[in-house]
Amino acid sequence: MGTRVYLARLAGLPVFDPNGDRVGRVRDAVVRLRTTNRPPQVVGLVAEMALRRRIFLPIGRVTSMDAEAVVLGTGSLNLRRFEKRQNELLVLEDLLDRRVTVVPEHDEGRDHAGTVLDIGMELNRNTEWIITRVAVREHSRLTRRGHVYQAEFDRVRGLIGPTETQGTANLIALLDQMRPADMANALQDLPDARRNEVAAALDDRRLADVLEELPEHDQVEILAGLDRERAADVLERMDPDDAADLLAELPKTEQAVLLDLMEPEEAAPVRQLMNYRPGTAGSVMTSEPVILTPDTTVAEALARIRNPELSPVVAAQVFVARAPAATPTGKYLGMVHFQRLLREPPASIVGGLVDSGIDPLRTETGLLEITQRMATYDLVAMPVVDSTNRLLGAVTVDDVLDHSLPRDWRDRDAHDEGAV
Template sequence: MAHSATRPAARNIVYTARLVGSPVFDPIGDKVGTVYDVVVLFRFKGNPLAVGLVVEVAGRRRVFLPLTRVTSIDKGQVISTGLVNMRRFAQRPAETLVLAQLLERTVTLRETGEKAIVLDAAMSNVRGREWQLTTLFVQTSKKGRKAAETFTVPVNDVVGLAHPAANQGASSILSQLVGLKPADVADVLRDLPPERMQAVAHELPDERLADVMEELGSEDQAFILSALDIDRAADVLDAMQPDDAADLVAELPTEQAAKLLEEMEPEEARDVRRLLTYDERAAGGLMTSDPIILPPDATIAQALAMARRADTPPALAAIMFVCRPPLETPTGRFLGVIHLQRALREPPSTMIGSILDTDVDAVSPGDGIGTITRLLATYNLTAVPVVDDDLLVGAVSVDDVLDHLLPEDWREADEDTTDEALEVHHG
């Protein structure tokens, strides 16, 4: 079978084995050392990040040169932005040396299942001064009369290049989660052995863990929560969206749920208790009790400031609800909504009551998911108000609906399986 690979689009591609021994110069042309190895950081999403060079300087001392301080790698030489830090290089647990640790490693080709030996690895300058390990030069084993083959293959098309995350310590895994979205962190946790999942989750800050928990299935949520002491578990629930916290509490044993509700902040616990009284597939069970709520005399500037809050999900930032005081659910009389796009076209001092949209239909807490879905689709909304006796009690966002339309295990299932399940669900 012929092997082929698409060469990544990049401004510069450098094979690391050929880079070894290349001179390193400072900006004025003085040689400071030679390249000894390349340091990469494996990530759970995307190609490994090439973070620096190990440079051998006078006296066979090896120091670290970040690739962010390299302006050029070309024609067998490296140009740096300035003086090299002469502190001796010490490899960190999450770092991997390409020549010392990756070359001659046996990997498996995803397409064919064949074993191959890594002969060289190429790093590509993908943007600015960011470099990634993108391509491997590998050799398959000789089979009978068939000679061994050598060819290039994208890093993501092989298995076994990095050590499994299951063998890493929690601190090493945490270093690779920096910058990942909560949904991607949840994917990582699902792939870990149970004890390692709990250990990594335990080290995440409360707000970060709350965001990640919202992306996990109920079984994983309960498993992680069970490993936390009751005070920490209550703090995490406080930081979650009320509807997600209510869904999780509903899955817990009655005694444990009662203890957690007692330890939560009174206002947060009140919202969760109220949501627990509704059917989980009705508007009351799907809604969040904490959308953006404003009085009619608030200004556009105040509305936009609320929409900019980092803890507001995008679907709820796109539509704001206008009510008479009190402004916490259940509110005073519900008046209408403000669409973010409309607000952006108005002067900051304009009162939102003057651009109120009163034509958006509200749903009642007992309305089913079908009614909500039709309203979202018909009027191209990201959320609908839930009103009881003219009082706003919450809002159902499009992501809340999707969570309940998709199969229960959609987070763990691959794309093809999810597509098939949706076809059955909507067939």
Template structure:
């Protein structure tokens, strides 16, 4: 096997592209598989110190292919590991990866775990793990990149030190569990929902569900909207049914409808029955539309005002924290009733327009009637063309009676037209930022 270099810190590999010999992209690397029975000092099974040369053997890699499906590729098929890509040879089995009892996943099961250092200096947290290639071509886990905090100075300030230790210089015993889900949630309290979703997606199912249980309903709803469908269903199916309904209430109606579409008819009806009637009604209306139509993509609760509302009232609605930037780009004006489906749709007022007029001005005098609404039966292609043609971030949706039934934002369209694994095509930067380096 040709590899350069022969010792690699695994966090550096996460998210890296994996190619076949012809240069076709297979997917992205998500984890490393090792044999449990080869565990030495860092053994969750024995908790005993290991011997040099008994480090865990790497048997393969886990690749995420199109559709967020994860497959296994043996290390015997990996021919090249470079700073920007991994190359495999031979046929690849596209069967979904299923972890065996004798196997352990480095990222999911060793990263973020506490170890006890054999020199008596205390405990540390595993930030990264190095794997190294022997002369016979086998790969094994050789070093740990760990961090530990200690108090310094009279004010008991805490400082974080990092160091690299040999695999056999640390012990993971049975009484040292993975970082508690509560601690993980606290450490990621300020993380963007999309970034937190990426971190959760890297976890095994058990860990993912544990973290989900610790998140507040609103926070969990935000994260679910950023996760692939398989992860959404896995988490929702492990929640108490009443809590699952509460989380769905916190989600955007169109996202909640998409998630419910992945469940069985019985599960869907049970959850809708437990949701607040108003939220459930919004979701039910979306579920009636055929996939790919404007009705299936829209948010049924945009900002809707009567023509007698003032600019001050419109800006107050836009400033609400729960309103997304795309949805806040305009207010939609209609005759009462103002709940969808509304009375006759009149037009829209862009946020920039609102900023140019005094607070007492009526929104009915500022309507942009040049932008025609789309029908709730319009196709995705038609909606995309309109948004692009008029440089819009939001477009109103009306039914056959010209009543406003919702609005579609640019992010709704992007979610629909991008490939299923679009989140892995962002900038290619691996999720973890500590210890990513080659030696």
């Protein structure tokens, strides 16, 4: 293990125990402030385990840190949820993106304003990890991206203490490497103001993906922090069923304003979903499954499900219906699983491959019956039709799980109460 480590580079690395078993992933580093003029001491790492629980790993337990992984030595782990103490800071959450001033060596020349990109720690003679270096991007009026350089810790002003000038670019760059669910989990750990600031700085698509993974109260607070036009743009990027669920948490007047600001073709399926009774197939279905007409070729069908923006459960099968192919469709004919598509010649048409032996759901079908039928037939999605057998959408297994689990299942705080 080297004597200097840059902490932002550890973010997302897997953590292994001495047996090679994976413990979790690094999410941050904990810095303890000291009462003297001595630089802060890095006392441990924050690791995220299964079920989104974050625990503290004392730095003394770490035997190796490199570009590939963090490895722990022998000993037991305290599995209590990590909570930051009064004299502690988190490197990524509290220090990254801070605007600081760097004093030139020997007090020669002007001070330089910049933004923190990374924090470097070194092992001292007492085997303590101490903050010694700060990577800074200099603010420049001449270029969009200023010069990057390293400064000694004692030359940096404004790194420690209250600040109203903390940006978001570098934290977002780190978070952007995560899956939406992990990014949503990371945002829950930020103070409310910082969380809302970071969320607002995401592009519309990324923010929509993250909102879908957050508890409802966080969704509402973040959406309320956006101007209404931006909020409507983000709702347009969400899956219609998720957008409908989020809008249902808002006052009726606010719902109407946001729906009116959305593009009519994007708002229409959301309005329809909001009309169904909660807890039914109509209320939880997605109105945008992969729908094909029977004359579509297998090659065309496979091209459709290769779309990287489709979730795995939506791409697992295609639904075949008479034109029009947008919901509500013409007469529903059946479904074709992607494995069947892989086994057929590319020129075959999907109309000859449909599985029509499973009765579709009705909009009023309840969650219990949906769950039982999906389990009976080992399905990850089921079609939903109206009384005239037009396809309206599909209920996917993630829809069922999302609405069957406790209402606060995404809220990590609710599930950490009483944890040992």
